[in-house]
């Protein structure tokens with residue numbers, strides 16, 4: 001019998017767990033360790049954040065699904081990995097701390113033969129003073145609960161507009177190294193739509209505050225589209241949308257601190273600014289979830305497994321070479337942890353070798369560059385790829401070839417809806433292939449056939465379809481595995 | 486705000502604005518049904534072509 005332990009039940013971990021339950025017989029044990037009892041379709045938090053969906057629409061309990069799939073579920077958070085075992089046994093282990101009553105706070109050590117780290121992002125609100133719903137005055141849509149709070153605050157702003165007050169709404173990135181610009185982009189147009197539906201758009205100033213040096217960068221260095229026989233850019237396409245909707249962009253910004261009602265930031269030219277707001281949704285920078293690692297004798301070896309950012313080092317090129325030498329082949333293919341053939345890191349948990357956008361610093365030396373996004377589609381693909389590798393290693397032995405899925409070989413779709421009505425909704429829908437540009441294969445870095453941007457109602461339908469399809473799949477309903485990641 | 490430079494909002498006056506016709510197309514059910522089918526086909530093609 002083999003013990004497969006998966007840390008995290010998000011897009012990557014849950015996908016890996018479901019596929020393993022399909023690929024492996026009952027004689028093997030699959031264990032998912034995750035601190036939350038519920039699964040959350042995070043992309044739809046955007047709709048929760050404007051009040052178009054409720055929390056119940058985007059979350060569901062994991063335990064019944066895992067019981068049905070014969071997966072052991074432990075509601076706990078992992079705190080340490082012991083890849084060489086401990087004084088008691090040479091079997092590798094993970095230290096976990098339970099997070100649900102009655103066991104809340106109880107520590108336990110569980111053994112594994114194969115380990116998947118799919119712990120996603122550590123939401124580092126603390127990186128910027130005054131940022132975030134817990135200790136600051138800005139809201140977030142990163143979790144369903146954050147989004148519920150954001151919707152409440154937005155309602156307040158709309159009420160004040162209805163009473164004739166002018167309001168300033170700021171949406172964007174709360175730090176110069178944030179990622180997930182697509183989410184902030186989507187949220188800003190949903191906010192714009194809410195204000196229009198409420199008939200108060202003329203009383204609201206909507207500002208998009210971002211660390212991108214150009215609109216349409218999205219942390220992937222922007223895209224080139226083939227539009228009517230001409231090559232055009234995601235920058236022009238995005239600028240057009242911002243102009244049409246009257247959303248004011250502030251680019252190349254690093255938020256330094258937030259005071260109640262005022263956001264202070266530095267821009268790439270080195271100047272410092274302050275912007276007063278009545279409502280601010282600013283995303284935090286992401287880091288790796290804090291996990292320590294220990295040798296068999298208890299010596300800490302965290303740096304061996306993890307990058308300083310807290311993300312796990314995998315089969316990527318971390319040599320830190322200059323931007324001009326970056327290539328698609330720097331990106332991981334198997335997600336196997338360096339030095340271990342039984343540990344993998346997938347989704348947001350793996351350490352990217354470098355940014356995708358050109359790295360920039362302000363005149364004062366402040367890094368203001370989007371970190372590379374690891375969105376839902378690639379996270380799911382990585383989860384499935386590692387599940388296939390583990391299943392092969394269990395069935396065919398430890399030498400079985402690892403399955404591969406590089407972000408330089410896979411595409412992504414980013415659908416930013418703006419309005420949730422089937423007839424009047426709209427969306428900015430983008431596809432890119434590959435995510436990491438490969439200039440050895442494509443002159444523009446990406447396939448012009450598959451890299452496109454569209455605006456219109458169809459994108460909104462796609463977003464709705466993805467919402468229902470992925471929740472169906474995550475619930476492991478009949479035929480779930482036929483739905484691609 | 487006094488000691489700080491005014492917020493540097495980007496100038497978008499050079500960005501193309503959609504025409505009335507383009508805006509109508511973006512809501513036209515027939516056009517959008519076709520675009521919906523194309524978009525899904527493209528995602529599927531990417532999934533199938535991706536080397537994984």
Ligand SMILES: Cc1cc2nc3c(=O)[nH]c(=O)nc-3n(C[C@H](O)[C@H](O)[C@H](O)COP(=O)(O)OP(=O)(O)OC[C@H]3O[C@@H](n4cnc5c(N)ncnc54)[C@H](O)[C@@H]3O)c2cc1C
Pocket residue numbers: 007008009010011012013033034035036042043044045046076077078079118119120121141142180183289346347348349374375376377379413414415
């Ligand atoms: C607001 C928003 C909108 C987005 N919209 C889109 C979109 O439209 N399209 C798209 O493709 N992507 C989108 N994304 C990105 C997408 O959500 C992520 O790419 C995806 O969730 C990453 O999957 P993951 O499994 O790596 O992390 P997650 O899905 O975050 O899962 C991480 C899991 O690990 C668990 N965990 C945390 N700490 C521990 C621990 N110590 N031990 C064990 N488990 C732990 C968490 O509880 C969670 O279950 C959006 C993201 C945000 C924030």
